[in-house]
Amino acid sequence: MLMAVSFDVWNTLLNIEAVYRKLAEIIAEIISKDPLTIERIIYDKYIKVKKSRLNNNTIEVHKFVISSRNLLAKALDIDYDQLVEAIDLAFSSIIEAPYMSSEVSKILYSDVIPTLNSLKAIDIMMGVIGNNVLWESMYTRRVLKVLGLDKYFKTQVYSDEVGVFKPDRRIFFEFCRRIGVDVSKVIHVGDSVAEDVGGALSAGMKAMYVDRSRKERSVIVELGLFLANSLENVMEALQRLG
Structure with a gap:
C-alpha cells in the first residue's frame, strides 16, 4: 500500500512559463528587445542547462544556479547583477498579487x-x-x-x-x-x-x-x-x- x-x-x-514571462517583461525594460524574444532565450537556455546537468556528473550543485544565471546573462547581454535583480522582481510581483484569480491561474x-x-x-x-x-x-x-x-x-x-x-x-x-x-x-x-x-x-x-x-x-x-x-x-x- x-x-x-x-x-x-x-x-x-x-507553471514555470508564468515566471519566465514575467521575467522577460522586466528584462525588456532593461534592454531593447521584444519580451517574447527574451522569453524564448530564457526557455532555450533553461532547457540547455538542464541537459548539460544530466550529462555532467561533476557539476557542483551549490554553484549550479550561479553558473546557469551567468550563462543566461551572457545570452541576454546583461550584467549578472541585473539578472539577479530581475529574478527577484519577477518573484516579488508574483508573490504580491497571489489572490488575484487571473494571476493565480497563470502559475x-x-x-x-x-x-x-x-x-x-x-x-x-x-x-x-x-x-x-x-x-x-x-x-x-x-x-x-x-x-x-x-x-x-x-x-x-x-x-x-x-x-x-x-x-x-x-x-x-x-x-x-x-x-x-x-x-x-x-x-x-x-x-x-x-x-x-x-x-x-x-x-x-x-x-x-x-x-x-x-x-x-x-x-x-x-x-x-x-x-x-x-x-x-x-x-x-x-x-x-x-
Whole structure:
C-alpha cells in the first residue's frame, strides 16, 4: 500500500512559463528587445542547462544556479547583477498579487488544489522534491507558501539545500528519510522522464509521469509507472500501483 506522494514543483504544480514571462517583461525594460524574444532565450537556455546537468556528473550543485544565471546573462547581454535583480522582481510581483484569480491561474495549475485535498482526505503524506536551475529554493518556497500549498507538505527537499540533483536516487532517499516511509511505499509525481520518472524508479519508488497534453492515461504495472494527463490521476495511480 502506498503511503506517501512526492511532487516535483515546476511544470508539475506550478507553471514555470508564468515566471519566465514575467521575467522577460522586466528584462525588456532593461534592454531593447521584444519580451517574447527574451522569453524564448530564457526557455532555450533553461532547457540547455538542464541537459548539460544530466550529462555532467561533476557539476557542483551549490554553484549550479550561479553558473546557469551567468550563462543566461551572457545570452541576454546583461550584467549578472541585473539578472539577479530581475529574478527577484519577477518573484516579488508574483508573490504580491497571489489572490488575484487571473494571476493565480497563470502559475497554479487548476488540478493542483483538488488533488492535494483528495490526498489529504485519505491521509496520504505529501511533500516536494525539486531541482534548482535559475533561482534558489527560497523563491520556490515563498511562492508555495503564498499560494497556500506549503501547508499540505510534510517536507520540501531541494537540490541546492541537500547538494544532490534529481535523478540521483540520494535525493529521493533523503525525502523518504525525512517522512519516515520506505521508498517502496512512495510514488513520485513529475513532468520529467529523466529527472522524475528515472530518478524515482531507480530509487525503488513508484512514479507518475504527468503530461497534460496526453489524450489518454495508462499504467505499466511491471515498471511501477503511471502515465497521466492530469495531476488528479494520482488517485487512480495509488490504486493501480499500490
